Amino acid sequence: MIYIDIIKKCEMASLSMRKNILHLAHQAGSNGSHVGPALSIVEIMAVLYLQTININPSNPTWELRDRFLLSKGHGALGYYVAMYEAGMISKEDLYSYEVNGGFFPGQPSKNLSLGIEYSGGSLGMGLSYGAGIAWAAKQKNEKFKVFVLMGDGELNEGSVWESVMFAKHNKLSNLTAIIDKNNMQSDGSSEDIISIDIEALWRSFGWEVSTSDGHNVKQLTEAFKQNNTDNPKVIIANTIKGKGISFMENSKDWHHNRLTDDLYQKALKELEKTGGADDGI
Amino acid sequence: MEFKRTIIRTLSILGQRGAFGYALTEIAKINDEIIALTADLCTTSGLDRFKNAYPERVVNVGIAEQNMIGIAAGMSSLGYIPFATTFANFAALRSCEQMRHFMGYMEENIKIVGFGGGFAMGMFGITHYGIEDIASIRSISNITILSPADGLETAKATIAASQFKGPVYLRLTGVMNHPIVYKEDYEFEIGKAIQLKDGCDIAIFSTGGMVHQSLQAAKQLEDQGISCKVVNVHTIKPIDKVAIYKALDTKLIVTVEEHSIIGGLGSTVAEVLSEIKEKPPQLTIGVSGEYKPAGSYEFMLEQYGLTNNHISEKILEKYREAI
Numbered sequence: 001m002i003y004i005d006i007i008k009k010c011e012m013a014s015l016s017m018r019k020n021i022l023h024l025a026h027q028a029g030s031n032g033s034h035v036g037p038a039l040s041i042v043e044i045m046a047v048l049y050l051q052t053i054n055i056n057p058s059n060p061t062w063e064l065r066d067r068f069l070l071s072k073g074h075g076a077l078g079y080y081v082a083m084y085e086a087g088m089i090s091k092e093d094l095y096s097y098e099v100n101g102g103f104f105p106g107q108p109s110k111n112l113s114l115g116i117e118y119s120g121g122s123l124g125m126g127l128s129y130g131a132g133i134a135w136a137a138k139q140k141n142e143k144f145k146v147f148v149l150m151g152d153g154e155l156n157e158g159s160v161w162e163s164v165m166f167a168k169h170n171k172l173s174n175l176t177a178i179i180d181k182n183n184m185q186s187d188g189s190s191e192d193i194i195s196i197d198i199e200a201l202w203r204s205f206g207w208e209v210s211t212s213d214g215h216n217v218k219q220l221t222e223a224f225k226q227n228n229t230d231n232p233k234v235i236i237a238n239t240i241k242g243k244g245i246s247f248m249e250n251s252k253d254w255h256h257n258r259l260t261d262d263l264y265q266k267a268l269k270e271l272e273k274t275g276g277a278d279d280g281i
Numbered sequence: 282m283e284f285k286r287t288i289i290r291t292l293s294i295l296g297q298r299g300a301f302g303y304a305l306t307e308i309a310k311i312n313d314e315i316i317a318l319t320a321d322l323c324t325t326s327g328l329d330r331f332k333n334a335y336p337e338r339v340v341n342v343g344i345a346e347q348n349m350i351g352i353a354a355g356m357s358s359l360g361y362i363p364f365a366t367t368f369a370n371f372a373a374l375r376s377c378e379q380m381r382h383f384m385g386y387m388e389e390n391i392k393i394v395g396f397g398g399g400f401a402m403g404m405f406g407i408t409h410y411g412i413e414d415i416a417s418i419r420s421i422s423n424i425t426i427l428s429p430a431d432g433l434e435t436a437k438a439t440i441a442a443s444q445f446k447g448p449v450y451l452r453l454t455g456v457m458n459h460p461i462v463y464k465e466d467y468e469f470e471i472g473k474a475i476q477l478k479d480g481c482d483i484a485i486f487s488t489g490g491m492v493h494q495s496l497q498a499a500k501q502l503e504d505q506g507i508s509c510k511v512v513n514v515h516t517i518k519p520i521d522k523v524a525i526y527k528a529l530d531t532k533l534i535v536t537v538e539e540h541s542i543i544g545g546l547g548s549t550v551a552e553v554l555s556e557i558k559e560k561p562p563q564l565t566i567g568v569s570g571e572y573k574p575a576g577s578y579e580f581m582l583e584q585y586g587l588t589n590n591h592i593s594e595k596i597l598e599k600y601r602e603a604i
Contacts, residue, residue, distance in 0.1 A: 110387050117358075119387050125379060128348045132355020135340070140359060159379075162348035169343075 010046040010217040017042050017081040018244050018271055020094065024077055026264040028098040033106065036242040036254035038077035040182040040214070041149065044237055045075075045082035047220040048178075053147060057087040060115035066144050069130050072151035072180060073107035073120020074256070080104055088115040124157025126150065127177060131167045134175040134232075149178045153185030156194050161205070167232040168206040175232040176224070177207075180214065182241035188252045202234045214239035245270055282307055282440060284433055284466040292432030295327070296457040297490075298396045302327030304436035305364055306334050308443050315443065318353050318365040320346045326366040326396060346371045350379035354389040362390060362443055368402065369395030369411025369452055373418050384448035385421040392442045396453040398428070398489060399539030399568075400581035403456075407575055411452070412568045416544020418450050419518055425471060426518040428452045428546075430492035431462040434515060437469040445471060452517075454539050455490035456578050462492050462513065472516045474524040480510035483600060484528030484561075487537040488514045488546050494582075495537045497589035502596060509596075517546055525553045528561075533603045535564045535596055539587060542567040564599040566592055 018039060025033040049055075053066040070079045077097070084094045093114070096102040103111055107121035118126055130148040137144060154160065167175050181198060183190050190196075203209045212223040214237030227233040241255070242248030245267045259267070282304075284292075292300040309315040309331065317335075319326050321344045332339045342349045346367050353363035365372075372395040373380065383389050395414055402409035418424055427442060427449060429435040435453060442449040462477070477492070478499055487495035492513045499509035510531065512524055528534050534554070536547040547565030554560050566587070573584050582588050586595065 119382070122378060122382055125347075125351050125382055128351025128379075129355040129358075129383070131348075132352035133358055134355070135352065136356040136359035136361055139337075142359070159345075159347040159351075162342070162345035163351065166342055166345070166348055166352065 006051050007217050007221065010043070010050050013046045013050055013085045014042050014217070015271065017046060017078070017085060019268070020081040020084065021077045022259065022264060022267050022271070024080070024094070024097045025259040026261070027095070030258055031098050031106070032256055032258045033077060033098070034074040034256050035077065035259060036184070036248055036251065037072065037074045037151065037180070037182070039243045039245065039248065040239040040241045041075045041078040041180050042243065043215045043217050043220060044149065044178055044180065045078050046085065047217055047224060048147060049082040049086040051221065052224045054144065055086065055088070055115070060088060061112050064142065064144050067117050067130070067133050067146045069118040069126045069146070069148045070108055070120045071118070071126020071148050072123065072154055075149065075151070075180065076106060076108050076120070079108060083115060123151070123154040124159040127160055127163035130175055131163050131172060134167070134172040135170055137174055138172065144174070146175045147178065148175070149180060151185070152179055152181040152183065152190055152198060155179070155196065155198065164202070164205045164207065171230045172232045173227055173230050176227065177232070177234040179234060179236045180239050181236050182239040184241045184250065184252065184255070186255050199236055202236070207231055208233040209236065211236045211238065215243055244274070284436065286465070289433045289461065289464065292436055293459050293461045294457065295432060296459045297429065297432060297435040297453040297455050298325070298327035299457065300432035300435040301394060301396070301439050301451070301453060302330050304439035306331045308440060309335055309338065312362065312443065314360055314362045316340060316356055316361045316363045318342060318349050318363055320344055320349050320367045320371070322367055326394070328366065346376045347379050350376045350383055350391070350393070353391040354383035354387065357389045357391050362392070364392045364394055366394040366396065368409055369398040369414040370409065373411070373414035373450070377417050380418060380424065380450070381421045385423050388423050388448060390446055390448065392449045392451060394451045394453065398452040398454040400578050401454055401456050403578045403581065404575060407572050412539070412541050413544070414452060415517055415540050415546070416548070419544060419549065423448055424518065425449045425516070426452065427471065427515060428454070428488040428517055429515050430489060430513050432459050433461070433463045433466070434469065438515060441469055441471050452489065459490070460493040462496070469515070472519050472521060474521040475513045475515065476510060476524070477513050478509065478511040480508040482508045482531060483533045483535060483596060484510045484512065484531045485535045485537060485596070486512045486514050486525070486546065486550055488517060489539055491537045491539050491587065494587065494589045494592055498593035498596065501589065501593040505597070507597070507600060514546055517549060520549050520553060522553050525550055529557065529559070532561055533564060533596070533600050534561050535566060537592055538567045540567050542569045562599070562603050564596060566595055
């Protein structure tokens, strides 16, 4: 019963997060926002922040907290709205998204007092930082875990694979990478740009690999469960870029775009109609 | 840490790399947070002594410099003080963005040791020469750049870097049997240049292995009746502006570095002078022009005009124009 409640909670939160993403993207006006890459990580972020990671919202710098790093910094909107759902940041904080000189820019900027562990934006560097934290945690006998969320396009960066080798060699079983596999990147379909077999690659590097429907809260929850091997773990989450809004789904145009008044109303109506029920349990 | 004369001699024999390894091992005895990282260059980095003493505190990331910077940054977030080592150009050029991201932007407390600055790698060739590293790193905010003059100063700079809270790039130059600049222990303070010799006609600002050459060049000029002040600029960033202001009453300001004349010490001094109305002319001595054929360390210094004889000749020529 409790388990079902948690699943339901994450699903409800996902709906609310999508609404907030749209609200903030609309508020950002002509600055534009990375809307599609945020909508694809909503359920991943909901599961992480509402059940998987061990954090203390009233004490963001608690030493034993799990570390979450958004390596795909352009997923910032999906990150901020999850932090809000978890009680890490206030509504005022959230609504300061993309305000000039604010703490919540288009890509996250490290701010431990707000619970932001890592500055994202330039791809291919979060996993090395996470591997360094995981190595240090093992050395210091700390039991917390490190989670790094990357995009599938981000895997084009060679530096990612340097970190992949390091983590395996050093048996960083306290490190979990999550791949938001939405099959798209800035210029379009990943299949057309750099076609790789992501699962086979991670497996060949010796990581513990699992795959999941990245919009199915229950499947994600199972995937995040304990890693009993000596190896670092990767969860390949199959997602849809722009998930939940028909005109944004799988559209290159919504990698980064401006949400006008009309489109905002259209998108909100779609969300209200589905009510988030399509994920089921 | 006390440095007796015998140790100073040993540090000179070891060269800057060996002196760094010696100092880091000594610091590690009293500071458990010191970690050494290498990108498959443990021996070349002078880290064998450290590894023998603290094998569990050496992390070899393989030939992956970009990853090394990120890993060091992650470690520092849990209180470690990582010293990540590789050739100067691999650190500053291949990992330039990682240095900008983790050291400049995120301000992680990591220390990057770039050895083989200048032409120390000799026959390894142009790929291994560190002659653009200061230029690339200097434009990044929040990174302190240290460039010691000899073995003893390398040890002192290593200690200072370990105690300093913030990102540091420690640039090492020269080969083994490094000429001694400091025969006795002295006070080293980050950001405070050291006047090694007084003089009134010319002020020579020098850094790294060029400090010794500059002292010799100054002696040659003295023999011709020209009085030279020599200043060791062991900290390139932040630059000691006061030391430069003190040279404004000379007839010529000279900078000497084993680095491109674009973006290094010469440029730094020129930037300070550019704010001043009345100032002496400046001569920038360093690496200029095309990549010349590779050779031994001594050959390369000769080829680029960075020996004491060449330095004194260039200064003399410019001085005659200036007066």
